[in-house]
Amino acid sequence: MLLGYIFRRILYMLPILIVVTLIIFLLTYLQPGDVVDAMCGLSCPQEIRERLREVYGLDDPFVVQYLRWVKGVFTELDFGYSPIRKMPAWEALVGEGRWGYTLLLVLTAMFVSWAVAIPIGIYSATHKYSPADHAFTFLGFLGISVPNFILGLFFIWLMVAIVKVGQIPVQFGCITQLTVGEFFSPSCRDAPWGISKFLDFLWHFLPPVLILSAANTAAVIRYMRGSLLDVLKMDYIQTARAKGLSERVVIYKHAVRNAINPLISMLGFWIPYMLEGALVIAIIFNLPQIEKTFIESLENRDYAVVMSGLFVFSLILMIGNLIADILLAISDPKIRYE
Amino acid sequence: MGNAKTTAPTRVEPPKPPAPEEELGYRPLSQRQLIWRRFRRHKLGLLGGITILFLLLIFLFAEFISPNNYWVLYKDYPYVPPMITQIHFDGLRPYVHGLAKRQACIDLDLNIIQYCRDFPPDANPRRLPGVYVYKETDQKYYLKFFVRGPEYKLFGFIPTNIHLIGTGEPMRSPGQFFPFGTDKQGRDLFAMVLFGGRVTLAIAPLVILISFLVGMFLGGLSGYLGGAVDTFLQRLAEIVMSLPRLALLLAISGIVSSLGLIPPMVRFWTIVGLLSMVSWAPIARVIRGQFLALRESEYTQAARALGAGNLRIIFRHILPNIMSYLVVAATLAVPDIIILESILSFLGYGIQHPLTSWGMLLNSLVGEGFQFEVQYHSWLLIPAAFIVITVLAFNFLGDALRDAVDPYTVAEVKEEGH
Numbered sequence: 039m040l041l042g043y044i045f046r047r048i049l050y051m052l053p054i055l056i057v058v059t060l061i062i063f064l065l066t067y068l069q070p071g072d073v074v075d076a077m078c079g080l081s082c083p084q085e086i087r088e089r090l091r092e093v094y095g096l097d098d099p100f101v102v103q104y105l106r107w108v109k110g111v112f113t114e115l116d117f118g119y120s121p122i123r124k125m126p127a128w129e130a131l132v133g134e135g136r137w138g139y140t141l142l143l144v145l146t147a148m149f150v151s152w153a154v155a156i157p158i159g160i161y162s163a164t165h166k167y168s169p170a171d172h173a174f175t176f177l178g179f180l181g182i183s184v185p186n187f188i189l190g191l192f193f194i195w196l197m198v199a200i201v202k203v204g205q206i207p208v209q210f211g212c213i214t215q216l217t218v219g220e221f222f223s224p225s226c227r228d229a230p231w232g233i234s235k236f237l238d239f240l241w242h243f244l245p246p247v248l249i250l251s252a253a254n255t256a257a258v259i260r261y262m263r264g265s266l267l268d269v270l271k272m273d274y275i276q277t278a279r280a281k282g283l284s285e286r287v288v289i290y291k292h293a294v295r296n297a298i299n300p301l302i303s304m305l306g307f308w309i310p311y312m313l314e315g316a317l318v319i320a321i322i323f324n325l326p327q328i329e330k331t332f333i334e335s336l337e338n339r340d341y342a343v344v345m346s347g348l349f350v351f352s353l354i355l356m357i358g359n360l361i362a363d364i365l366l367a368i369s370d371p372k373i374r375y376e
Numbered sequence: 377m378g379n380a381k382t383t384a385p386t387r388v389e390p391p392k393p394p395a396p397e398e399e400l401g402y403r404p405l406s407q408r409q410l411i412w413r414r415f416r417r418h419k420l421g422l423l424g425g426i427t428i429l430f431l432l433l434i435f436l437f438a439e440f441i442s443p444n445n446y447w448v449l450y451k452d453y454p455y456v457p458p459m460i461t462q463i464h465f466d467g468l469r470p471y472v473h474g475l476a477k478r479q480a481c482i483d484l485d486l487n488i489i490q491y492c493r494d495f496p497p498d499a500n501p502r503r504l505p506g507v508y509v510y511k512e513t514d515q516k517y518y519l520k521f522f523v524r525g526p527e528y529k530l531f532g533f534i535p536t537n538i539h540l541i542g543t544g545e546p547m548r549s550p551g552q553f554f555p556f557g558t559d560k561q562g563r564d565l566f567a568m569v570l571f572g573g574r575v576t577l578a579i580a581p582l583v584i585l586i587s588f589l590v591g592m593f594l595g596g597l598s599g600y601l602g603g604a605v606d607t608f609l610q611r612l613a614e615i616v617m618s619l620p621r622l623a624l625l626l627a628i629s630g631i632v633s634s635l636g637l638i639p640p641m642v643r644f645w646t647i648v649g650l651l652s653m654v655s656w657a658p659i660a661r662v663i664r665g666q667f668l669a670l671r672e673s674e675y676t677q678a679a680r681a682l683g684a685g686n687l688r689i690i691f692r693h694i695l696p697n698i699m700s701y702l703v704v705a706a707t708l709a710v711p712d713i714i715i716l717e718s719i720l721s722f723l724g725y726g727i728q729h730p731l732t733s734w735g736m737l738l739n740s741l742v743g744e745g746f747q748f749e750v751q752y753h754s755w756l757l758i759p760a761a762f763i764v765i766t767v768l769a770f771n772f773l774g775d776a777l778r779d780a781v782d783p784y785t786v787a788e789v790k791e792e793g794h
Contacts, residue, residue, distance in 0.1 A: 053611065053615060054614075054615050054618055057615050057619075058619065059625070061619070065628065068631075069631045069634070069710060072407075079544050115494040127608065162476060169572060179768075179771065182771065183711065183764065183767045183768045183771045184764050184767070185715040185718070185719070185763065185764075186769075187718075187719055187722060188760045188763060188764060190748075191738065191741060191760055192757070193755060194746070194747065194750055195750045195757055198750050198751045199750055199751050199752075199754045219747065220748065221457075231739060269598065292644055310617075310618075310620065310621065311525075313622075313623075314620075314621070314622040314719070317622055318719055318722070318723070321723065321742060322746075332626075332721060333625065333626070336626060336627065336725070337630075337724075339630070339634055341631070344557055344627050344630070345627075347623065347627075348620065348627055351620035351623045352618075352619060352620055355618055355619075355620055357617065359618060376582065
């Protein structure tokens with residue numbers, strides 16, 4: 039039953055995939071300059087030019103080119119060649135463990151925001167209109183309203199201009215200086231793993247995670263509070279209380295279990311925001327991620343890499359939505375599998 | 377809900393209907409008055425609304441309010457720190473001291489940054505290239521109101537040179553007034569913030585308007601016609617919503633700018649178009665839901681029974697009833713657009729010179745020199761504060777409007793004894 043649902047859900051991704059590849063290919067197709075210009079320059083003799091056009095099939099009809107491109111992408115991740123980085127575009131984008139850092143940051147941020155927000159949401163809903171609830175509500179409002187790229191800017195300003203981290207004397211293992219940005223301080227980057235390198239990593243890794251998860255945390259708190267308040271008004275909660283169940287069981291076993299479903303269905307909605315945030319955070323904190331390569335390639339007009347980046351982002355989004363839907367199907371028995 | 381009643385602008389009504397008040401012992405309120413009454417109770421929402429009106433007003437008169445023109449490069453005065461805190465008073469007359477640019481040095485042991493020659497002889501100062509300190513000369517420059525300064529065109533067509541405040545000194549004079557300081561090229565940050573605010577706040581409503589028109593057309597079509605049209609448009613909206621919109625916007629914008637130099641206003645409309653392209657889908661879904669709900673309502677059926685056509689039902693019966701929801705949705709959609717536009721401009725793919733926007737002003741903070749800039753020229757972050765204030769104001773206003781428009785939430789608040 040569930041497997042069938044997952045299968046159908048994956049089939050359902052096909053039209054999205056077609057649109058995404060179509061858009062990406064259209065962008066590649068329409069942009070000025072082509073492979074020939076990139077390979078032998080503008081002063082290329084007409085003869086070689088025509089040979090190359092023939093080899094790369096640039097004179098074929100649009101649909102043929104598109105299908106050939108799609109085949110290349112899905113069989114061997116062939117997005118073309120990056121003349122600036124002098125390697126295949128796909129390699130240039132995800133190489134050197136960059137995809138790992140992207141996933142690590144986004145997944146950790148997602149996890150942190152839920153781990154922080156759900157308990158706060160439960161507390162807020164069960165202690166409605168208490169001072170703490172008001173404080174959390176206000177903080178939540180702030181978290182939603184302050185865009186995370188500004189949070190990132192302010193954080194770096196705070197560290198660099200106010201706390202002056204560069205001037206705090208530190209000497210611990212490989213750490214010789216506190217720095218902001220990137221995942222390691224320069225002195226730790228090539229050092230072997232140890233306690234000091236790990237601490238250095240945490241010092242650099244946690245701020246982006248917290249900043250990236252701020253908006254999501256605020257949103258989850260808000261929805262959790264609202265959803266739990268709605269559930270607590272239900273008759274079956276009253277029944278559970280009337281049965282003499284302890285308040286703890288009523289809240290956690292009956293109410294929270296039901297209140298969390300709408301949140302999971304919102305997960306698919308938040309993943310895009312998370313990825314957008316990760317893109318800007320990667321730039322501000324200068325993190326060695328896919329996103330940074332994406333922007334750099336955009337600046338260098340290295341469009342083969344840009345297109346593979348678009349493809350990766352769409353893929354992450356689609357998989358994220360898929361996982362959210364599967365989670366919802368598992369957690370909410372009411373969901374129909376049709 | 378008679379249309380004649382709802383269009384009465386204020387609670388002062390024409391003397392026509394005094395009768396019911398006397399008979400009933402209370403005053404009947406129109407829907408609009410009820411909404412206003414509920415809205416007024418939201419102090420934060422009111423504050424948000426007033427903030428937005430205030431910002432709109434000062435942005436409209438940007439050139440008049442700022443002492444300098446935003447496009448002028450004061451090459452002699454790069455990186456002037458904000459002078460709004462440097463205003464002195466001679467009795468009641470405000471004045472600023474003249475500016476004298478000096479090379480800055482830093483002493484790491486003493487941890488002070490000042491003019492290189494001011495260090496004591498035993499200190500060990502190091503030059504900071506690109507960082508200046510401005511010594512105040514003894515010369516006082518009085519700030520005058522309605523002063524004649526640089527020439528500009530008010531609203532783009534009234535040529536004048538009167539500024540709200542300023543020193544009235546010529547361009548190379550040391551007596552300049554830069555309330556928020558200047559940037560690397562010596563442009564007045566205050567003037568740029570005001571002008572950038574105008575651009576940012578012009579883009580958001582335009583994008584909202586376009587995406588609402590598209591969303592209303594497609595969402596209305598989808599919700600009213602149903603069937604295959606509905607399924608197709610819903611799938612389309614879902615596909616658009618599952619695209620990585622920021623990356624896509626960046627890629628398209630990058631390719632467009634690689635086509636060559638385009639006029640700034642074309643660029644402006646390109647950004648508006650791109651932003652609308654990604655924001656119509658969620659709006660269309662909201663509108664579809666509303667249409668679906670109202671399509672089967674009794675008064676729609678009554679209208680249909682009376683022989684009203686589709687267009688009449690849509691424009692006379694459904695649209696007026698979802699208008700308040702649309703206003704709320706529009707207000708709540710503004711922050712998202714502002715943030716998206718700011719990110720685009722921040723990364724250098726949005727608004728471009730000679731236009732400016734808050735995100736673009738922060739663009740100088742992207743890249744290698746970022747930490748250096750933030751450390752020594754932290755006033756360049758002022759536009760970020762404006763983004764936050766504006767987004768907060770729109771969120772507060774939108775929340776208050778939502779509560780005011782939706783009577784159910786208000787009933788709930790009343791129940792809980794507020």
